């Protein structure tokens with residue numbers, strides 16, 4: 001008798017879809033196979049596709065509040081003229097409600113875990129705790145060349161880790177999140193890395209997102225962001241870099257040698273006109289590539305199914321090869337690679353892995369006819385086909401309803417926040 005039994009689903013196991021039953025004990029997958037099993041809670045999955053939960057590996061969750069606020073601008077103007085200005089007005093409670101809205105959207109579209117880098121992170125942690133989702137959280141730090149600011153930022157970032165790492169039965173992992181090589185000095189980044197090593201934790205940072213960034217860092221420090229980071233000993237298997245668009249071949253080899261993980265955020269990169277990352281080349285080199293949405297202000301959704309399809313399509317067009325990235329590889333990027341990037345044993349339907357599982361309705365017009373569930377999922381999903389979501393062994397979404405959150409209350413609250421930012 002398991003705590004939860006998911007019965008007769010078409011399950012993504014070892015890279016293939018097979019008919020199977022899944023037994024959950026506590027927060028772990030305890031059984032995957034053909035035996036008839038029972039559970040305290042039984043979920044009939046006869047009409048479902050069952051996959052490991054999606055991992056959104058780069059977000060600024062509470063930016064749901066700025067969804068639609070700064071449109072049709074390149075990254076530099078978008079940040080300097082619009083976003084950094086309104087972010088100064090953000091109060092902790094705003095971040096709490098904005099985060100809940102982001103979590104609501106992610107759970108409803110099959111995301112079981114995310115990695116967030118933002119401000120007022122205690123509020124994000126609270127929202128994670130209440131909702132039941134899994135998260136890797138980091139306070140977004142930037143010293144901007146000031147020693148005083150550097151000390152303060154590192155203090156806030158370190159305290160956040162000490163207060164929240166492993167909270168809620170380990171559902172929260174707290175790590176460091178320095179913003180980028182153009183907002184943080186090499187001296188500060190070196191201090192962050194030393195602190196990360198001391199605390200045995202990860203670092204999540206934006207790198208090589210725009211051509212401007214690479215030119216700017218080169219003009220100030222005489223080398224490109226990746227070479228600069230490598231020189232100060234910043235890059236290793238506990239470093240996760242978001243974007244990685246403007247890289248030369250040599251920099252890609254450096255990332256491979258240092259075992260750095262890369263988060264590809266195709267839609268944000270397109271929307272801000274930042275560029276298209278060479279994901280096929282990164283993948284072919286053996287670099288762990290995972291997927292992220294980035295913030296809701298530059299996407300504008302937290303629906304990882306859109307990133308899955310976009311990742312596949314973009315690599316086809318930039319390589320001129322329709323088989324550039326196979327559907328199976330892209331699905332792995334959205335699931336197990338995200339978990340692997342942050343050292344969490346999840347993202348696979350396998351005994352001993354975390355019970356983060358998503359059930360998807362097969363009886364949908366957009367999946368009909370279904371020659372291969374893999375291709376239906378990767379190329380024909382809207383995200384709203386998700387019916388059930390389990391995180392850490394707990395059922396959080398049932399028949400499309402998020403059990404832990406009050407959807408109307410969250411939407412009303414965030415809608416009412418708009419006024420404050422509209423006027424500024």
Ligand SMILES: [Zn+2]
Nearest residue numbers: 206242294295
């Ligand atoms: Zn970002």
